[in-house]
Amino acid sequence: MTTDHGYPAVRMYIAGEWCQGGTGTAAPIVNPATEEVIGEVPLATAADLDRALTAAEEGFRVWRETPVARRTAILHAAAGLIAERAAEIGRVMTLEQGKPLAESTGEARRTAGTLRWHADDARRAYGRIIPSAPGTVLSVRREPIGPVAAFVPWNFPVGGPNRKISSALSAGCSIVIKGSEETPATAAALVQCYADAGLPAGVLNLVFGEPAEVSAHLIASPVTRLVAFTGSVPVGKLLAAEAGKVMKPSLMELGGHAPVIVCTDADPVQAARKAAQAKFANAGQVCTSPSRFLVHESLVEDFTAEFVKAAEAVVVGDGRAEGTTMGPLANERRLKAMERLTADAVARGGKVLTGGERLDRAGYFFAPTVLTDIPADAELLHEEPFGPLAPIVPFADLDEALAVANGLPFGLAAYGFTRSAATAERLCGELEAGILSINHCGGSVHEAPSGGVKESGYGREGGPEALDAYLVTKRVSHLLAP
Structure with a gap:
């Protein structure tokens, strides 16, 4: 029936x-x-x-x-x-x-x-x-x-x-x-x-x-x-x-608040493409979704430009419609959370490079959003967004990035991009997360364990x-x- x-x-x-x-x-x-x-x-x-x-x-x-x-x-x-x-x-x-x-x-x-x-x-x-x-x-x-x-x-x-x-x-x-x-x-x-x-x-x-x-x-x-x-x-x-x-x-x-560390020797364009694809999957409503993008200051301009390009290429619409690549948020609660986190970031000096608002149509649609210049005390950097918000934060050295990445009480997933085997091993050893991917933002697989540490x-x-x-x-x- x-x-x-x-x-x-x-x-x-x-x-x-x-x-x-x-x-x-x-x-x-x-x-x-x-x-x-x-x-x-x-x-x-x-x-x-x-x-x-x-x-x-x-x-x-x-x-x-x-x-x-x-x-x-x-x-x-x-x-x-x-x-x-x-x-x-x-x-x-x-x-x-x-x-x-x-x-x-x-x-x-x-x-x-x-x-x-x-x-x-x-x-x-x-x-x-x-x-x-x-x-x-x-x-x-x-x-x-x-x-x-x-x-x-x-x-x-x-x-x-x-x-x-x-x-x-x-x-x-x-x-x-x-x-x-x-x-x-x-x-x-x-x-x-x-x-x-x-x-x-x-x-x-x-x-x-x-x-x-x-x-x-x-x-x-x-x-x-x-x-x-x-x-x-x-x-x-x-x-x-x-x-x-x-x-x-x-x-x-x-839940978590997964950091992505893009190291100084990474390819910023490839990193941005892979990270954006993972960010907007299921409209960001994934507990392992990359949600804090920590990019070396020498790469941040190229990374951000490519990420914005990827965000603007997302086709938002009814999941039943041909060509749709991102559907609506699941409910009105998620829409209000996106609006609140975006407004707080902007009020503290953050900039919205693309998106940042609910789409003017029926349904719980929120535009893929990229933000920069976000201060460390913004709610978006401390609360899991569980939606299509991508804050990009530059860093000067890897010690600083790791401190920020590990600075929250969460530890579900983390991601890193680097061409160096030594740097990759350091990320594997020092990132506090139960799920870690290097040079991609892979999701769960049935043949390997998934789970978190800390809260x-x-x-x-x-x-x-x-x-x-x-x-x-x-x-x-x-x-x-x-």
Whole structure:
């Protein structure tokens, strides 16, 4: 069933069934490119959440006892369905989140690859036998931690939920995931792929609702054994504190404010092109988006000119329109944040070289923006913009640039451009970030870990490390009977 906008009706998924929710209460879903209401998302009651928890508890008992070969086969089947349905998943994603169709479809295809990686990695969750005394077997075993409570934002509507779901299910856990109320149909389309692949009822449960109420209920429940969250630093701190009250482990993938250091021996034109491409992907609504551009003073003029050229070449529009390379921001809140950060920078003496304002049309569109002459105390240099704002700041020496780059309490991603292997190694060693790219601004990949340091969180997603949080390490000492 779809609406007149071609948008599917949204339901929750609990105990293997699609449902509306106990009270029928719902919230509107808005297309950010048109500001039109295109559907409704059901909001869970406490009773709905309890049903999901009970289902996850029962689903865990079934799933952990399912042979790993069978689990892997089901997950590979789900990955195949995600890839097969990538175009339709992308269409729905663009309707509710706004990113261009090419980005949406590409995200769905990458999601299938991530699931395949984690499914195969489940076969390699090895334990070990430790040499010990005669008559004793000393071993280390890795077992699924149990039902997971997971919470995801709206910026990657299929990739974000899948990183939690694929890791949990590959490890042998069940999961209750609260999808974003702004992008619910994409999450539902993802869950449908798992259901159609033959996943047993209760192993995967999808709910929506008032965020504070849902998180409090799921985290406090004795059923859940792990809290997995992706989102802002302030919300992450609140959820980690709630988990800490009941001594529940948590996985926190939080925000950042990624510096880009363009060293004196770099090619400023190539650096600007690569950095701008990454900056305006998903309208800058990426936690690893480059967001502070620290450029050596000898290169700053050429770098800035090329960056402005790249920004002005971005085609802003409805993600469904042919030729669009940057869609709208996800909501009115992001627009107001862009306006506030830009106004503050200008009030403190900063200059807008291009963009700097909301576009005069329906939808949450903000022009790709490049700013210079920004003082060190500007909010833009301290607060993650999560939008298409690019502040360019010159530096005189690398010590100064590293001090600025590391001067914030965040440490998710960082980037550097240099032709020197020695300088590259220095950047790798001294930049305080969990994700680092040299001579490009690459995003997350499923075969390698991603995660932050300092206030950007803890734990890792991707790579062999992705399953660590979802597994319990158990030491077993077995004295053999005489």
